[in-house]
Structure formats: C-alpha cells, structure tokens
Amino acid sequence: MPERFILSVEDLTVSFDGFKAVDHLSFYVEPNECRVIIGPNGAGKTTVLDLICGRTKATGGTVKFKGMNLLDMREDQIVHAGVGRKFQTPSVYEDLSVFENLELSYPKGHGVFGAIFFNQDQVVQDRIQEIAETIFLADQLDEKAAYLSHGQKQWLEIGMLLIQDPELLMLDEPVAGMSVAERKKTAELLNRIIQDRSVIVIEHDMGFVADIATRVTVLHRGEMLSEGSMDHVQNDPKVVEVYLGH
Numbered sequence: 001m002p003e004r005f006i007l008s009v010e011d012l013t014v015s016f017d018g019f020k021a022v023d024h025l026s027f028y029v030e031p032n033e034c035r036v037i038i039g040p041n042g043a044g045k046t047t048v049l050d051l052i053c054g055r056t057k058a059t060g061g062t063v064k065f066k067g068m069n070l071l072d073m074r075e076d077q078i079v080h081a082g083v084g085r086k087f088q089t090p091s092v093y094e095d096l097s098v099f100e101n102l103e104l105s106y107p108k109g110h111g112v113f114g115a116i117f118f119n120q121d122q123v124v125q126d127r128i129q130e131i132a133e134t135i136f137l138a139d140q141l142d143e144k145a146a147y148l149s150h151g152q153k154q155w156l157e158i159g160m161l162l163i164q165d166p167e168l169l170m171l172d173e174p175v176a177g178m179s180v181a182e183r184k185k186t187a188e189l190l191n192r193i194i195q196d197r198s199v200i201v202i203e204h205d206m207g208f209v210a211d212i213a214t215r216v217t218v219l220h221r222g223e224m225l226s227e228g229s230m231d232h233v234q235n236d237p238k239v240v241e242v243y244l245g246h
C-alpha cells in the first residue's frame with residue numbers, strides 16, 4: 001500500500017540533561033502540504049526541525065521519510081534523501097552574485113571549480129533562470145548577494161534549497177524581518193512551492209500562517225497542544241490560553 005504521508009514523526013523525544021525539549025511528539029505530513037508549527041518561545045519548535053534534519057540526536061521515537069528512518073541517518077544523508085532545511089538567518093555567499101549562489105547549490109556542481117564547468121551547461125542555466133523567476137530574483141541574477149535586501153536574501157536561500165529539488169523543505173521563521181510586501185510575496189512563493197513538495201514552517205506571524213498553512217501544529221513544552229486547520233487551532237481554548245491570548 002502506498003504511504004499516505006511523506007513524513008511520519010512518532011513518539012519523537014529528546015532530553016537535554018533530563019529536560020524534555022520534545023516529548024513523545026507525533027505528527028504526519030502529507031505530500032503537497034504546508035504544515036506550520038507554532039507555539040510559545042521555548043516550546044521546542046526549532047528542536048523538532050533539528051531532530052528531523054539530523055542536527056540533534058533524538059532520545060527516542062521514529063521519523064520516517066519515504067520509508068527511511070531519518071534518525072538512523074547522518075545530516076548529509078538526510079539532505080541527499082531529499083530534506084532541505086533553512087535556518088533563521090540567511091547564509092548566502094555575500095561576495096557572489098545571485099546566479100553564482102544558485103549555481104553553487106546546483107546538486108552536481110561540487111565546489112567552485114565544478115560549478116565553472118557547469119556554467120557551460122544549458123540545463124543548469126535554464127534551471128537557475130527558472131528558480132530565479134520563482135524567487136522573484138530574475139532581474140537580479142548578476143547582482144552581488146551583499147546588495148540584496150534582507151527579504152531577497154531569504155528568497156535566495158530558499159532558491160538555493162529549491163535548486164536541489166527537495167521533497168520536504170523546512171523553514172525556520174522565513175519572514176522574520178521582512179516588510180509587509182515581502183511577506184505577501186513569500187506567502188505566494190510558498191503556495192507555489194507546495195505544488196511540487198511538502199513544506200514545514202515555524203512561524204509566529206499569524207497573518208502569514210493564515211496565508212500559507214494547510215494545517216497547523218501547536219507545540220507547548222515539547223508536546224502537541226493542538227492540531228488542525230488554522231480555524232480549528234485559533235478557536236481552541238487551550239491554544240488561546242497558552243499562546244494566542246498573549
């Protein structure tokens with residue numbers, strides 16, 4: 001029977017010196033879903049992404065992605081399997097152009113020298129062009145990343161992940177520090193991205209959450225407090241009490 005979920009997280013637990021930052025957490029992500037994780041500071045949101053991408057080792061549980069248990073794999077193997085992760089602060093190469101940043105991230109280009117050869121390759125050029133259009137940077141391909149706005153750097157970093165064609169993309173507060181207009185465009189971008197893949201986003205801006213979420217998971221003290229549509233979690237008294245009411 002084909003697996004209904006692209007990601008199945010079951011009983012995921014991690015404790016740091018006896019403190020359970022994530023506590024028997026289970027959730028399931030479907031293909032073409034944008035799952036948003038919300039919750040108060042320290043709820044364990046970033047730790048969940050760290051566990052899925054192999055940056056932090058779990059104490060217990062399973063994380064199944066396309067039949068593989070990610071908890072048995074190294075960070076680089078998880079990336080190779082098709083899980084992309086973007087951290088909160090943009091980490092683009094400031095001295096390189098938008099084009100070069102995307103070129104370096106193209107999966108076959110190993111380092112700068114590999115990338116120079118691939119420069120000749122029409123397939124790569126076309127793919128860079130396509131990604132640049134998706135991330136609203138087609139007119140900035142020759143611009144140094146250093147001269148981009150904060151929001152444009154965030155989009156470039158998303159593009160650097162997209163060019164690797166991950167089936168699951170995880171983003172930690174992608175619109176933090178963005179203008180209202182940039183937030184709107186990022187919502188548009190995410191809605192386009194999920195046509196071909198699933199996305200997990202950690203977010204605090206509830207307006208943005210409403211624009212992107214297929215489903216919302218609310219974490220509190222490492223446990224799931226509530227889960228469902230935006231409407232469902234917004235009207236859940238438990239969520240209002242510990243998070244939205246503040």
Ligand SMILES: Nc1ncnc2c1ncn2[C@@H]1O[C@H](COP(=O)(O)OP(=O)(O)OP(=O)(O)O)[C@@H](O)[C@H]1O
Nearest residue numbers: 016020021039040041042043044045046047048056
């Ligand atoms: N490597 C670690 N060692 C010890 N404690 C940790 C470690 N990583 C996270 N924690 C603790 O786990 C808890 C959850 O942290 P986490 O960063 O996942 O929360 P969060 O929900 O992402 O919060 P925020 O919204 O503030 O980013 C916090 O109390 C944090 O101090």
